[in-house]
Amino acid sequence: GQNIDQPTEMTATEGAIVQINCTYQTSGFNGLFWYQQHAGEAPTFLSYNVLDGLEEKGRFSSFLSRSKGYSYLLLKELQMKDSASYLCALSGSNYQLIWGAGTKLIIKP
Amino acid sequence: DGGITQSPKYLFRKEGQNVTLSCEQNLNHDAMYWYRQDPGQGLRLIYYSQIVNDFQKGDIAEGYSVSREKKESFPLTVTSAQKNPTAFYLCASSIDAGTGANVLTFGAGSRLTVL
Numbered sequence: 533g534q535n536i537d538q539p540t541e542m543t544a545t546e547g548a549i550v551q552i553n554c555t556y557q558t559s560g561f562n563g564l565f566w567y568q569q570h571a572g573e574a575p576t577f578l579s580y581n582v583l584d585g586l587e588e589k590g591r592f593s594s595f596l597s598r599s600k601g602y603s604y605l606l607l608k609e610l611q612m613k614d615s616a617s618y619l620c621a622l623s624g625s626n627y628q629l630i631w632g633a634g635t636k637l638i639i640k641p
Numbered sequence: 642d643g644g645i646t647q648s649p650k651y652l653f654r655k656e657g658q659n660v661t662l663s664c665e666q667n668l669n670h671d672a673m674y675w676y677r678q679d680p681g682q683g684l685r686l687i688y689y690s691q692i693v694n695d696f697q698k699g700d701i702a703e704g705y706s707v708s709r710e711k712k713e714s715f716p717l718t719v720t721s722a723q724k725n726p727t728a729f730y731l732c733a734s735s736i737d738a739g740t741g742a743n744v745l746t747f748g749a750g751s752r753l754t755v756l
Contacts, residue, residue, distance in 0.1 A: 536683065540681075562740075562741030563741040563742060565744075567745075572729075572750070572752075573749060573750070574731065574747035574748060574749050574750055575684075575731070575745075575747050576747070577744050577745070577746075580742055580744065582741055582742070619683070619684070621683075621684075623741050623743065627738060627739055627740065627741060627743060628686065628689075628699075628738075629684075629686075629743075629745070630683070631683030631684040631685075632683050633681055633682055633683045634683065
């Protein structure tokens with residue numbers, strides 16, 4: 533089977549760094565996605581990893597270890613607008629996405 | 642600007658009624674999807690379509706129906722057979738459905754409440 537786990541909620545301080553973890557189990561792997569979703573709005577694409585390693589995009593970076601079934605999203609220089617839910621999604625053997633429940637990130641001044 | 646438009650944003654329905662949620666995209670994407678989002682759960686796939694006049698059931702298709710008569714449009718009908726329809730419904734599209742790097746573009750969502 534396939535499943536994804538990520539923490540339900542995290543709190544961080546404005547200007548700090550936060551790492552949101554995602555662990556998964558799957559029989560087929562075609563990539564891992566991170567999306568951001570502000571409350572009541574549409575998810576928006578942040579990153580896609582298919583090879584091991586770190587992908588950096590400005591203040592956001594995403595890491596993947598296929599052997600460990602593990603990914604993380606790293607957010608630097610946190611801003612209040614980064615308060616949102618962060619969704620981890622796995623592309624499995626049939627290319628359909630399996631979604632984690634999301635991590636709600638709360639940023640405090 | 643290209644994007645996906647969902648309507649209505651909020652919808653109230655009485656038990657026993659069917660309702661149809663609209664989804665239109667002008668991104669020229671082949672694939673379209675309907676997801677349901679409930680608190681504390683990941684997005685769950687209801688139906689998807691890879692090409693006009695063809696669609697496939699997702700994980701939770703019971704009580705829902707779709708059509709794909711035009712490339713741009715993928716309406717979802719929530720029927721009275723759906724036992725717990727109150728949820729946030731998200732429509733999405735992608736260039737195609739058969740690759741790993743299949744980035745989805747989402748609409749703003751429709752929140753359905755059954756009274």
